[in-house]
Amino acid sequence: MAFTPQQAILELGDGFSDPVHPARFPQTILRFRNDLAAAQVGLDGLSDAEWIAHFGRFEPLPGSLPQPLALRYHGHQFRVYNPEIGDGRGFLFAQMTDDRGRLMDLGTKGSGQTPYSRFGDGRLTLKGGVREILATEMLEALGVETSRTFSLIETGEELHRGDEPSPTRSAVMVRLNHGHIRIGTFQRLAHFQDTERLAVLTDYVLRHYYGETPGEDAPARLLSLVAGRTARLAGQFMAAGFVHGVLNSDNINVSGESFDYGPWRFAPTWDPRFTAAYFDQSGLYAFGRQPEAIYWDVMQFASSLRLIAEEEPLVAALGGFADAFRAEMASAMLWRLGLVPFGDARDAALVQAVEQVLATTGAPLDRFYFDAFGGALPARYGEPFAALRDQLASFAPRKPRDHPYWSDAEPCAMLIDEVEAIWAPIAAEDDWSLLERKVAAIRRMGAALA
Numbered sequence: 001m002a003f004t005p006q007q008a009i010l011e012l013g014d015g016f017s018d019p020v021h022p023a024r025f026p027q028t029i030l031r032f033r034n035d036l037a038a039a040q041v042g043l044d045g046l047s048d049a050e051w052i053a054h055f056g057r058f059e060p061l062p063g064s065l066p067q068p069l070a071l072r073y074h075g076h077q078f079r080v081y082n083p084e085i086g087d088g089r090g091f092l093f094a095q096m097t098d099d100r101g102r103l104m105d106l107g108t109k110g111s112g113q114t115p116y117s118r119f120g121d122g123r124l125t126l127k128g129g130v131r132e133i134l135a136t137e138m139l140e141a142l143g144v145e146t147s148r149t150f151s152l153i154e155t156g157e158e159l160h161r162g163d164e165p166s167p168t169r170s171a172v173m174v175r176l177n178h179g180h181i182r183i184g185t186f187q188r189l190a191h192f193q194d195t196e197r198l199a200v201l202t203d204y205v206l207r208h209y210y211g212e213t214p215g216e217d218a219p220a221r222l223l224s225l226v227a228g229r230t231a232r233l234a235g236q237f238m239a240a241g242f243v244h245g246v247l248n249s250d251n252i253n254v255s256g257e258s259f260d261y262g263p264w265r266f267a268p269t270w271d272p273r274f275t276a277a278y279f280d281q282s283g284l285y286a287f288g289r290q291p292e293a294i295y296w297d298v299m300q301f302a303s304s305l306r307l308i309a310e311e312e313p314l315v316a317a318l319g320g321f322a323d324a325f326r327a328e329m330a331s332a333m334l335w336r337l338g339l340v341p342f343g344d345a346r347d348a349a350l351v352q353a354v355e356q357v358l359a360t361t362g363a364p365l366d367r368f369y370f371d372a373f374g375g376a377l378p379a380r381y382g383e384p385f386a387a388l389r390d391q392l393a394s395f396a397p398r399k400p401r402d403h404p405y406w407s408d409a410e411p412c413a414m415l416i417d418e419v420e421a422i423w424a425p426i427a428a429e430d431d432w433s434l435l436e437r438k439v440a441a442i443r444r445m446g447a448a449l450a
Contacts (some may be wrong), residue, residue, distance in 0.1 A: 001087075001287040003042030005063030008103055010210055015197050016185075020091050022249055022367060022413060023112025023122060025117035025172065027156030028056035029355045031432065032133055036443075037176050039216035040099045045276050055093075055151040055174045058111065061321065064094035070114035074191055075184030075214040075250025076300055083191060085184070086116030086143035092180055100160020101207045105180050108148060109173040126169035127423055128262075130435060134422070135261040136175075137439050140448030142235040143335055145229075147259035148404040169427075178257045180211050183226075183301045184250030198308050203447075209255045219309035222254075223234075224317035228324050234291040235328030238335050241267045241365040245276030247285045247293040251302050266414050267366060270358035295321050336449070338373040339395040350395070353388050360384065373449075374401050405448035412445040 009017070028063035030048055038044040053059045059067055073355035074083045091114065093282070094106040094215070094334070108122025129152040139146040144162075151174040181201070187363035190197045196406035202222050210225050233256050245263040253259055261285060272288020280286070285293050298321060302314045330347040333354065334340070341347045361384050371378050374397040377389045405412075408437065421437055425431035 001042045001099045004097040008095055017071045018115050018235055020060040020070045022060050023373050025155035028052045029154040031154050032152040034150050041096050056153040061094045068093050072188055073182050073184035073250055074188040077248045087114055088120055102178055105177045106174055107177055107180050111172050111354050124173055126154055126171040129171040129173045130423055131420055132261045135264050137442045140242040141442050145176045146255045147177045150174045164170045164445055177259055179255040181205055181254050182250050183252045183297050186304040195307050198260040219305040220313035220317050221303055223305055223314055226254050227321045230294050231324035232299055232320050232328040232436055234294045234325050236332045237290050238329050239332035243276040243287045251299040252297045263418055268415055269362045271276050292337050333355045336369050338398055339375055340398045350391050353391055357388050366411045366413040403448035405445055412441050
């Protein structure tokens with residue numbers, strides 16, 4: 001595919017972002033380039049030197065944005081409204097069209113200070129970049145709509161952090177997103193009672209992320225679409241056994257795509273109380289509370305749109321979230337189990353049965369999904385699984401278990417101990433082989449599931 005640059009964000013005019021300059025780094029050592037993602041936006045033909053020039057020194061891509069933009073937004077963080085945030089260590093670097101005709105953004109993490117950095121240094125640890133590679137690769141393989149780690153370049157600075165051994169190495173990361181507009185972007189405009197820009201942003205999102213023509217019902221229509229997409233995301237998180245960790249309203253993208261991975265975890269078992277962030281002491285964003293958390297954020301989106309729309313159609317649009325979530329979770333779980341949905345109550349009944357059995361038995365999630373793919377649960381799953389075995393067998397498999405992956409002794413998983421094991425040789429010996437092998441293994445699993 002040929003590179004097709006875009007500048008759609010400039011249509012919004014002023015009041016949405018601030019032009020910024022990237023940091024100048026002592027070094028630019030290429031550690032990861034995602035050529036699979038690059039091929040989908042026409043950038044896979046770049047040499048390593050060109051790649052570093054664009055994604056380490058941020059020389060503009062021809063025809064795209066002439067200067068990086070730090071986007072303005074607010075948001076609720078752990079249910080507390082924060083008007084002091086925005087792109088504090090990243091910016092929107094470029095826009096382009098992908099091979100599906102979608103508007104895509106290349107955004108950064110660790111690219112230097114902006115007007116919203118507050119007291120931060122605007123940097124990213126190398127370990128944080130490695131963790132984001134692992135999160136996005138695993139989620140993509142498991143069928144979750146996610147941003148993709150596009151590039152990771154080590155930058156030669158020593159960083160001091162309170163949550164990992166310091167000094168630690170630094171990096172700048174680039175992610176490929178289907179848009180960087182957040183619920184918090186709308187909240188900021190509502191905070192300032194800026195109804196004119198709220199309307200402009202609503203029309204922009206409808207046109208560029210949903211392919212719809214705006215009209216008088218634009219706010220309610222957009223809310224309905226965002227509710228549906230975020231319900232899908234919640235269902236995909238649950239089926240993947242994934243815990244994002246920080247589902248604040250500034251971390252929810254209005255395109256319904258997951259992004260911005262900090263203290264993420266994959267749950268080893270179906271434990272609704274399992275949390276990812278050590279600082280989430282109340283369990284607000286625990287595994288089982290993620291649908292509730294995402295819905296709460298969507299309610300804040302509705303509240304922001306109330307400034308430019310009547311209440312009744314917004315309430316009606318919000319009302320579709322619960323049913324959409326149940327349908328999307330069933331779709332995502334049946335996909336991971338390798339089964340063809342019936343499209344009726346039997347799908348929901350299977351999901352409920354899987355949840356109950358996994359929660360009561362404590363069976364390892366990844367092992368269960370691996371063994372149950374295609375519907376034929378092995379006999380070693382004893383009496384607690386008897387009724388579930390019959391339910392699984394009533395569904396048709398959506399594809400045969402003929403990929404070599406299904407002959408492996410163990411499923412591909414991404415629990416926190418392995419994350420630390422992958423990082424250890426990088427930190428100690430600059431040995432990247434475990435990461436390279438893990439990315440290849442994840443993509444192999446993705447091919448078996450696809």
